Amino acid sequence: MTRFANKVVLVTGGRSGIGAATAARFAADGAAVVTAQRGADPAHEWIEADFLDPTTPERLVAEVIRRFGRLDVLVNNAGLMREGTALETTEEDWAATLQVNLTAPFMLCKHALPHLIAAKGAIVNVGSIEGLGSNPRHPAYCASKAGLHGLTRALAVDHGQQGVRCNAVAPGWIDTELNVAFIESLGDPETFRAGIGDIHPVGRTGTPEEVAALITWLASDEAAFVTGQVWTIDGGRMAQLSLPKS
Template sequence: MKRFENTVAIVTGGRSGIGREIALRLQDEGAEVFTVQRSGDDRFPSISADISDAAGAQSAVDEVVARTGRLDVLVNNAGMMQESTVEDMSVEDWNRNLAVNLTGPFLMIRAALEHLRTTHGTIVNVGSLEGLGSNPGHAAYSASKAGLHGLTRAIAVDHGDEGIRCNAVAPGWIDTELNREFIESLADPQEFSREIGRIHPVGRSGKAEEVAALVAFLAADEASFITGQIYSVDGGRMAQLSLP
């Protein structure tokens, strides 16, 4: 028997990148998967919604439950990153980053809780290493992901006695199409790729399917005594001290 048979899952931002691999992994293990994002999805049943809007998040959850009768797994993966220091960032841009990366998961969780109580469901949030540290010029991104890590713990504490678990994964540098495009845009892509290898003890960047494997474990019954945790998926990057 597959781990997620008779299970309904929502993956926000499941149309591409890490979200797509999470959706594929859950589906491969038996789940009925719906993706939620602003645009459609040619691979999975999808709902077009702005999850940073309360009505959009509620309607997305309501539609899935109306179509399936239940909700077992919520994966909050949708996010954005805008490079800017605090000094250079407008209030509008700051609010937009927090709306997508932090308020969106909050609204999706709030809409899903009544259904997850019924199924003793699970929530997995996709945070970031930048919720633990920061790269230059990533003030809003780091702040929003640190907030998402805090929200993860709060949900675990407030709703554990209702049978709901909530954990987060914190990916580091993952080899997604978006990151590959960024590398190819640089003056010396090969040197950048070599540098990425050097900052990871495992000698390479991560794969989206490696993040998906951890998400699937945390959503499954094997992880029934794990909640309120933030798991780094970073090839040892945060464990390695820089050279003097």
Template sequence: MERFRNKVALVTGGRSGIGRAIARRLESEGAKVFTAQRGKDDEFESISVDFADPSSAAALVEEVAGRAGRIDVLVNNAGMMQEVLAEDMSLEEWERNITVNLTTPFMLIKAALPHLRAVGGSIVNIGSTEGLGSNPKHAAYCASKAGLHGLTRAIAIDHSPEGVRCNAVAPGWIDTDLNMDFIESMPDPTSFKAGLGRIHPVGRTGTPEEVASLVVWLASEEAGFVTGQVWTVDGGRMSKLSLPG
């Protein structure tokens, strides 16, 4: 399929993990893909951006639009996470998390809306199951992802009448390089990996490509009647009630 022939997509944080899988899938279906992150990406047209500076958003959008002539798809994937108790987190750390995970995506959406409106484009925000629940020591991350889910609904309500759809995907445990490195850091990686599988009804963790499949569908015209939704991709984990023992 080439659902994105002659279309232009901007994927933030597209150099690795879920972002890389999304960028590859969009390109395989005909899109001209730009990735944006700190540093260079040799696989796609790449723009180096520090997402801790929300003022970078407008310049990024205008550079992509200037080079490609249009923007059809915006995927807000770039993010960060810190593991620290709320009482031990400084205001500066809190603000950096909120900026990278929520404020900069807002600014990117704001800058991209005129371009998306012109072509009937689509926004997909990468949220998290931690916008719905929480792991320990993730106060700022959870707050920012819950905010991103709320922003998704608000943008859909305001701009779907103009032809711009906005949805979010909330991944659970996905086998990104970062998560695999975390598993390997455990005293018994094999046992830890098996334990992760047991907390998921499907019996395993997810892949970046599985997240990308949903993101690309949401961005496509096949999902033309879908907007303002948060789609959970977690192997059923959030639906599973815990039992004692």
């Protein structure tokens, strides 16, 4: 497919997990892809980026424009999760989580918008079902993702008439490298896999490629009338009411 031919796409956190699958999908569809994260990306052009550094977003967008002269799609995928209840979460943990998950995406959008307006481009933010509900011990993460969902709607409202669409995806449990490693670290990973499958109506967890397919569709002309939406992709998990264990 060549639906992104002659388009330039920036994917943050594009070296692994959902980001890597998204970058690969855009590249397969003809885009020039740049990823941004700590460390090299052997699959695509890349830029070193630390999203805890507040100067990173402006520098990152400027470097993409320097290399390619345009920007058509921004995918804010890089994220940070630090666990702890409100009593356990330090101010540093709170600030770092919001910086990476919410402030950096906002600043990336801010600096990218003039170029996206010129290109009539698109933004896709990677939120989470934890912006809609909560797992235990995730106050900072949930707040940051709920904020990202709100930012998505605000950008769509403010910049739709300038030709920029903005949507978000809210993934549930996805089999990224980190999640797979977490399962394998448990004492009984097979029992955990069976249990986590049971809380999804489709009977399984998701893959990064499935999320990437939604992200690329939202960025494409096929979704030209879609903006300001948060698309849940969770195998039905949020739709299923829980029952007491038998």
